[in-house]
Amino acid sequence: MNTISLHYYPADDQNLTIYILFQLDTEDSLAFLFVLKVETAIALGATPRQATLQQVKRSLVIALSPVIDNAKTVGLIALPGAMTGLIMGGASPLEAIQLQIVVMNMLLGACTVSSILSTYLCWPTFFTKAFQLEEVFAD
Secondary structure, eight states: OOEEEEEEEEOSSSOEEEEEEEEOOSTTHHHHHHHHHHHHHHHTTOOHHHHTHHHHHHHHHHHHHHHHHHHHHBTTTBOOHHHHHHHHTTOOHHHHHHHHHHHHHHHHHHHHHHHHHHHHHHGGGGBOTTSOBOOTTOO
16 A cells, blocks of 8 residues: 655745655555656646656666666677677688677667657657646556
8 A cells, every 4th residue: 555645844944845755565666756756846846857857867777778788798708790700701800899899889879869769759748738747657
């Protein structure tokens, strides 16, 4: 069962500190927490872009982490097919490594561009025209 309690403590004359105490026992607790953060920021006057900035950054980090981890091991632990094929075909190892670096940079670039584009193109669908959060995950 979800339990949420909001406590408002005036820190001083100009600032208002909001403490949100919650206990979540559901599978969607992380998604609920993100929705709560976005709705709180919008209620306090943030634009939708400002309210979702942390979630957008987090989604880009999650989307790019497998590709970056793969790029860390290329040549040390895993020998990619292009590099191995060129070396076995008689090309110089330096040329094979240069080609593999180009291929990995293209892969990183393509993943980065596609992640950024898909994140920013789907972002407006999560809000109504009145800048209210859509019920995307509603049952």
